[in-house]
Amino acid sequence: MTAATTRVLRYAVMTVLALLFVLPLVWMISTSLKTEAQTLVVPPTFWPTDPQWANYVAVWSLIPQFLYNSVKLAVLNVVGLLFVASLAGYAFGRINFPGRDLAFALLLASAILPGIVYLLPQYLLFLDIGWIDTHYPLWVPRVLTPVIGTFLLRQSFRTIPQELEDAARLDGCSTFQIYWRVMLPQVKPALAAVGILTFLESWNDLFGPLIFLNSEHLQTLPVALALFQGEFFTQLNLLMAAATVSVVPVLVLFFAAQRYFIQGITMDGLKG
Amino acid sequence: MAVQAPWRTPAPPGTAAPTRPRWTRRQVVEGWVFILPVVVGILAFQLVPVLVSVYASFTNWTGLSSPRFIGLGNYLRMPSDPLFVSTVVNTLYFSIGYIPLSIVIGLVLALLCHGKLRGMRVFRTAFFVPYVVNIVAVSLVWFWFYAPTQGVINGMLSTVGVQGPEWLTDPVWAMPAVILVSVWQGVGYPMIVLLGGLQGIPTSLVEAATIDGASPLRRLWSVTLPLLSPQLFFLTITQTIASFQIFGIIFVMTEGGPAGATTVYIYYLYQNAFAFGRMGYASALAMVLFAFIGLITFIQWRLQRRWVFYD
Numbered sequence: 090m091t092a093a094t095t096r097v098l099r100y101a102v103m104t105v106l107a108l109l110f111v112l113p114l115v116w117m118i119s120t121s122l123k124t125e126a127q128t129l130v131v132p133p134t135f136w137p138t139d140p141q142w143a144n145y146v147a148v149w150s151l152i153p154q155f156l157y158n159s160v161k162l163a164v165l166n167v168v169g170l171l172f173v174a175s176l177a178g179y180a181f182g183r184i185n186f187p188g189r190d191l192a193f194a195l196l197l198a199s200a201i202l203p204g205i206v207y208l209l210p211q212y213l214l215f216l217d218i219g220w221i222d223t224h225y226p227l228w229v230p231r232v233l234t235p236v237i238g239t240f241l242l243r244q245s246f247r248t249i250p251q252e253l254e255d256a257a258r259l260d261g262c263s264t265f266q267i268y269w270r271v272m273l274p275q276v277k278p279a280l281a282a283v284g285i286l287t288f289l290e291s292w293n294d295l296f297g298p299l300i301f302l303n304s305e306h307l308q309t310l311p312v313a314l315a316l317f318q319g320e321f322f323t324q325l326n327l328l329m330a331a332a333t334v335s336v337v338p339v340l341v342l343f344f345a346a347q348r349y350f351i352q353g354i355t356m357d358g359l360k361g
Numbered sequence: 362m363a364v365q366a367p368w369r370t371p372a373p374p375g376t377a378a379p380t381r382p383r384w385t386r387r388q389v390v391e392g393w394v395f396i397l398p399v400v401v402g403i404l405a406f407q408l409v410p411v412l413v414s415v416y417a418s419f420t421n422w423t424g425l426s427s428p429r430f431i432g433l434g435n436y437l438r439m440p441s442d443p444l445f446v447s448t449v450v451n452t453l454y455f456s457i458g459y460i461p462l463s464i465v466i467g468l469v470l471a472l473l474c475h476g477k478l479r480g481m482r483v484f485r486t487a488f489f490v491p492y493v494v495n496i497v498a499v500s501l502v503w504f505w506f507y508a509p510t511q512g513v514i515n516g517m518l519s520t521v522g523v524q525g526p527e528w529l530t531d532p533v534w535a536m537p538a539v540i541l542v543s544v545w546q547g548v549g550y551p552m553i554v555l556l557g558g559l560q561g562i563p564t565s566l567v568e569a570a571t572i573d574g575a576s577p578l579r580r581l582w583s584v585t586l587p588l589l590s591p592q593l594f595f596l597t598i599t600q601t602i603a604s605f606q607i608f609g610i611i612f613v614m615t616e617g618g619p620a621g622a623t624t625v626y627i628y629y630l631y632q633n634a635f636a637f638g639r640m641g642y643a644s645a646l647a648m649v650l651f652a653f654i655g656l657i658t659f660i661q662w663r664l665q666r667r668w669v670f671y672d
Contacts, residue, residue: 110487110545174399185392186392234406234407335498
């Protein structure tokens with residue numbers, strides 16, 4: 090086989106596979122633009138003949154509260170976690186103090202606990218302090234236990250030359266000022282990677298809201314979608330429009346920040 | 362360190378300088394203040410809850426009543442609980458399907474996506490994008506893909522004259538259907554990890570094997586795979602742990618059915634805790650899962666010496 094035929098063959102295989110991979114998502118979007126009658130045609134047709142943008146208008150009136158809750162939690166999680174994880178990452182990476190290595194070992198050890206082991210007692214704790222059916226359980230624990238984020242940021246802080254810190258110290262900066270003004274701008278790529286992973290975790294979380302929330306007006310998009318499934322069982326077009334709305338922000342973020350996202354995943358646990 | 366703590370008198374000439382690390386008061390205070398939120402968080406939200414969970418697993422706590430200590434009762438009950446046994450079997454079924462498929466297909470995709478080729482970014486994105494989509498949207502879409510008559514899959518099968526099964530409502534086909542969705546969604550992760558590994562392999566090694574006359578398959582087996590073994594090892598551990606905790610797809614697509622065919626361990630645990638009011642039993646189930654994950658990870662760790670190759 091010549092190099093050219095191998096190349097063509099490889100393209101062909103990859104194109105077929107790529108089409109298979111995106112098919113479900115394309116179907117989701119195409120169905121969201123169909124009329125109700127068209128979704129019931131057997132065998133199914135793929136493209137809507139007459140795109141029904143009104144489906145999105147109909148869905149839009151149902152989701153503002155869920156969208157708001159999802160956005161609010163994502164912002165609290167990302168901002169809070171980046172602050173807490175970068176503070177700790179800076180201290181673990183660049184300050185020398187007694188107990189540091191022990192505390193870091195504790196942090197790494199907690200990474201191997203499966204979530205379910207502490208989820209049930211967390212539920213009890215929140216029941217006790219009145220946090221059930223509030224948004225606190227969906228951001229406070231995550232923000233205060235940023236294990237992977239702290240680890241990744243620590244690695245990043247350690248690569249910055251000491252001279253930068255010394256110069257700022259001579260200029261009379263306090264440690265917090267050094268961290269905030271000098272060091273944080275140096276680790277922007279790592280911050281982006283951790284921020285994106287945190288956003289995804291918060292945005293796509295199903296288990297947390299399911300367990301900790303009862304009131305419908307507090308629910309996030311994934312749970313609302315699951316609720317819609319019962320409500321609009323026969324209105325597949327509306328269901329798929331709602332699903333599309335929940336997916337679009339993630340796709341936009343993914344395309345904009347693909348590099349950091351993949352970086353975050355590959356750094357996760359593989360590099361010492 | 363050039364900075365000398367001011368209160369320390371200089372060592373008399375001729376004696377060795379003290380070598381143990383010294384801390385300034387400021388470093389101690391600042392260090393601990395900076396890590397305080399994380400330390401408090403891990404103690405309050407992870408380590409203490411785990412201890413509570415250990416205790417709860419020895420009680421008959423319902424979530425509402427005050428718990429009563431019942432010793433090993435919850436643990437002794439498991440072997441005779443038919444649902445416990447069948448959910449363990451279902452979880453292993455899922456794992457045995459999911460782990461090798463996701464790693465092997467991830468490897469194939471990584472090999473295809475490795476190297477410079479026009480439009481490669483588009484292909485990588487296509488394979489990876491399901492990974493970032495939320496599990497409820499994924500499950501809803503596939504739920505309709507699998508629909509017996511107006512579903513896309515059976516629609517396509519019927520055009521070639523094949524009568525497809527009733528996927529999610531057929532006890533035989535429900536689990537394979539769930540595995541297929543999970544692999545479709547999750548395979549981007551092993552692909553990216555292995556792609557990272559492939560990019561770390563020096564091209565000179567592969568070229569040397571080519572010059573020695575090794576066939577592509579031979580090069581893959583004798584050069585590439587051994588050099589990818591750290592990544593493959595990492596994936597067998599993380600994919601195993603992930604497969605034991607599959608929940609979202611089951612919750613939205615099958616609710617454990619039909620006839621319990623897809624009731625996996627975590628789903629049963631969730632039911633016990635939040636539907637059946639058996640918090641104590643659910644805690645014991647969580648402990649067993651934790652122990653099992655620990656055991657499997659330990660075994661994989663021991664086995665790595667036989668096949669993982671670090672240069």
